[in-house]
Amino acid sequence: MTDQVTTQEVLTTADGVPLKISLKRAMRKKMITSLLLVTPLFLFILLTFLMPITDMLLRSVDNKIVGELLPRTIPLFSGWDENGQELPGEDIYRAMVEDIKEGAEAKTILRLGRRLNFERSGMSSLFRKSARTIKRIEQPDSYKAAMIKIDKRWGDINLWRLIKRERGSFTNSHFLSAIDRQSNDDGTIGPKPEYKQIYIKLFVRTMTLSLLITFMTVLLGYPISYLLATLPTKISNMLMILVLLPFWTSLLVRTTAWIALLQKEGVINDLMVAIGIISNDHRIVMIHNKTGTILAMTHILLPFMVLPLFSVMKTIPVSYMRAARSLGATRFTAFRRIYLPNSIPGIGAGGILVFILAIGYYITPELVGGVSGTFISNMIAYHIQGSLNWGLGAALGTLLLMLVLALYILYDKIVGIDNMKLG
Amino acid sequence: MPENNDSLVRFTNIQKSYDGETLVIKDLNMDVARGEFLTMLGPSGSGKTTCLMMLAGFEPATHGEIFLNDQPINNVPPHKRQIGMVFQNYALFPHMTVGENLAFPLEVRKMRKNERKQRIKKALDMVQLSEFEHRRPMQLSGGQQQRVAVARALVFDPELVLMDEPLGALDKNLREQMQFEIKHIHEQLGVTVIYVTHDQSEALTMSNRIAVFDDGIIQQLAAPDILYEKPENAFVAQFIGENNRFLGKIVEANDVSCQVEVDGGGLVHAKSVNIAGVGKRATLSLRPERVVIQPPEGSLPNIFDAFVKELIYLGDHIRTRVDVCGHNDFVIKIANSATHATLKRGDVVRVGWEIEDCRALDPSD
Numbered sequence A: 001m002t003d004q005v006t007t008q009e010v011l012t013t014a015d016g017v018p019l020k021i022s023l024k025r026a027m028r029k030k031m032i033t034s035l036l037l038v039t040p041l042f043l044f045i046l047l048t049f050l051m052p053i054t055d056m057l058l059r060s061v062d063n064k065i066v067g068e069l070l071p072r073t074i075p076l077f078s079g080w081d082e083n084g085q086e087l088p089g090e091d092i093y094r095a096m097v098e099d100i101k102e103g104a105e106a107k108t109i110l111r112l113g114r115r116l117n118f119e120r121s122g123m124s125s126l127f128r129k130s131a132r133t134i135k136r137i138e139q140p141d142s143y144k145a146a147m148i149k150i151d152k153r154w155g156d157i158n159l160w161r162l163i164k165r166e167r168g169s170f171t172n173s174h175f176l177s178a179i180d181r182q183s184n185d186d187g188t189i190g191p192k193p194e195y196k197q198i199y200i201k202l203f204v205r206t207m208t209l210s211l212l213i214t215f216m217t218v219l220l221g222y223p224i225s226y227l228l229a230t231l232p233t234k235i236s237n238m239l240m241i242l243v244l245l246p247f248w249t250s251l252l253v254r255t256t257a258w259i260a261l262l263q264k265e266g267v268i269n270d271l272m273v274a275i276g277i278i279s280n281d282h283r284i285v286m287i288h289n290k291t292g293t294i295l296a297m298t299h300i301l302l303p304f305m306v307l308p309l310f311s312v313m314k315t316i317p318v319s320y321m322r323a324a325r326s327l328g329a330t331r332f333t334a335f336r337r338i339y340l341p342n343s344i345p346g347i348g349a350g351g352i353l354v355f356i357l358a359i360g361y362y363i364t365p366e367l368v369g370g371v372s373g374t375f376i377s378n379m380i381a382y383h384i385q386g387s388l389n390w391g392l393g394a395a396l397g398t399l400l401l402m403l404v405l406a407l408y409i410l411y412d413k414i415v416g417i418d419n420m421k422l423g
Numbered sequence B: 001m002p003e004n005n006d007s008l009v010r011f012t013n014i015q016k017s018y019d020g021e022t023l024v025i026k027d028l029n030m031d032v033a034r035g036e037f038l039t040m041l042g043p044s045g046s047g048k049t050t051c052l053m054m055l056a057g058f059e060p061a062t063h064g065e066i067f068l069n070d071q072p073i074n075n076v077p078p079h080k081r082q083i084g085m086v087f088q089n090y091a092l093f094p095h096m097t098v099g100e101n102l103a104f105p106l107e108v109r110k111m112r113k114n115e116r117k118q119r120i121k122k123a124l125d126m127v128q129l130s131e132f133e134h135r136r137p138m139q140l141s142g143g144q145q146q147r148v149a150v151a152r153a154l155v156f157d158p159e160l161v162l163m164d165e166p167l168g169a170l171d172k173n174l175r176e177q178m179q180f181e182i183k184h185i186h187e188q189l190g191v192t193v194i195y196v197t198h199d200q201s202e203a204l205t206m207s208n209r210i211a212v213f214d215d216g217i218i219q220q221l222a223a224p225d226i227l228y229e230k231p232e233n234a235f236v237a238q239f240i241g242e243n244n245r246f247l248g249k250i251v252e253a254n255d256v257s258c259q260v261e262v263d264g265g266g267l268v269h270a271k272s273v274n275i276a277g278v279g280k281r282a283t284l285s286l287r288p289e290r291v292v293i294q295p296p297e298g299s300l301p302n303i304f305d306a307f308v309k310e311l312i313y314l315g316d317h318i319r320t321r322v323d324v325c326g327h328n329d330f331v332i333k334i335a336n337s338a339t340h341a342t343l344k345r346g347d348v349v350r351v352g353w354e355i356e357d358c359r360a361l362d363p364s365d
């Protein structure tokens, strides 16, 4: 009796192995195969995407350099109250002297100067000067006095407060800078001085211009896609080549062509002067400003709108419009109530594609944007290549990434990602 | 029926070409009477959909005029024609619920909300889908979608409804049920229906009249029984129902009957339907179920020896292929009754048929 119950409970295959186990065994083989199939791509993505991104995210808060180069000074800071009015004690000065001496020998101390210079100008020169002259300090009566003698900034309590604040291996200062804020000397967080506030403005501009560009590509791309989707395949394939033609020429060439067209002495201005629409002295400035960026980027990103739109429209059967017409709708009503709603997924897909591409665009704004048409990515590039403030560059990049993700989630909430079709 | 002068639709000398090189519709003249259920039946590519599209206003006629209620409609845009239409793939709007789909034609007619509601309810009741009003088309089965499409085409009370192979995507059982329902709705509402199919049994069961299309021409336009029993040419005979065909030369003929020397050997007596005269060739058409097995000697004008080649058991009848007059694809249907003849492969039997049942068609040289 009990025997029967157990055989009923544990199903076995013909050779007596429990069904679940043999099923698992069969599945394992499958799983190993699929794992092997994914591995190369996974490794590639890990190496070329995940690792760099993580590195960038970490760089935006990384502050190990301070702890590494001031190994004696940092631990002593706990014995000093930065909120009081007293300068640090003799022990801290002494440790600082030793740290700088060692750093000067190893020629690493200038890196620390450069790092702290991002927080407060003059730090770089202070450390350079101190490193040069610190050898003179040998067994003084007072290390404090000796240092202040080298440079009286060592007697500035705010400088010490700054060093104490930045002692940890992580810092929020890059992120604060990225949103135009700073840590005040008293430790509170406040806005940067007006003339130094640039990033928020740039973020806003990047967003609004990207939105505008996306809107323009919809405006221009929709009719074209509609035409392509309704024409016979033979003709539409040919026209499609024309749409894709821009892809075949280098981005740089296309952007430069825009410069040739739009600049003050360019083709369009020349034409308008020749026809007499404008006078020679009133040539229109169309490039190296917002207009330039909008025009050139709309052109460059247009195919990314047309392709998803086209592929969605291609799937809308002709019979929908015909049904609507036969039911009594005018051409316009049929379009508005039937065709348009069915093509929304294409607009969504194209829109997100263009917007995300635009928001991170670099070359075109750099070449044709002038001052008023640059994007946040141009600033990131500047910090990576020019000012070498990688931390701030990384913080800006991270913010940009989060912004895109946030918008993506917002889009998902409003439109629904399932509603997006790329083909 | 067209003679009673109450025609709703009239095609006159319609020709249609898409590419300017070939005529898809060659010369179409057809009257559809008010309240009629007319089916266009024909093989793929014969121009049935093209006809419907011209009538609905989605394709212009290359030549000729279409009249609706005696008004020429060549220049009337589709949305003013008041023609309901059921498409092969239903063309239900996927982003709207069933109720919204039905409301669409009423909304564009600016009908008030109360009346709209009533109409939608009535239409959904008619197709027994009342409880599905708030579902999306994707959440319905094929048959249910089909019914919604029918309801939508009827909800604004059109006089004329066009249906282009509306049951093409359904399985056999559902098809038969829907045929019955559509027929029922037609009778109930008295609406005129022009129906397209390439399934001949569907055409036979549903229609008042059937227009058999081939090659852009109406081969025959007649009621189902006449079409089946009195086909006017070999194409119709072949296309509707099963058919045995002999080719041969006429050796003797009068208005009623003729004698034909069949190509495989043998002299067959046939009814003169459409023949050119003695010495010319003709096609003889004979329905399998009209062949008599082992008729008494001399009881029929046509009696021949047949060699049984194949027997296929089909339940209600046994399909028997025999060799007669040199034609080895001659088919006989033997009804499966208690007294039916028992044949075996290789038997030689006598088979015979009446003059009336064997029609001489298709004159040629």
Ligand SMILES: Nc1ncnc2c1ncn2[C@@H]1O[C@H](COP(=O)(O)OP(=O)(O)OP(=O)(O)O)[C@@H](O)[C@H]1O
Binding pocket: B018, B019, B024, B042, B043, B044, B045, B046, B047, B048, B049, B050, B051, B198
């Ligand atoms: N838009 C078009 N452009 C060019 N030729 C067409 C077009 N539509 C149909 N044709 C041609 O016209 C002929 C008739 O087509 P139609 O669609 O009317 O046939 P049908 O009888 O409805 O066939 P089916 O039973 O397959 O639906 C076909 O040869 C087809 O190739």
Ligand SMILES: [Mg+2]
Binding pocket: B048, B049, B050, B164
């Ligand atoms: Mg068709």
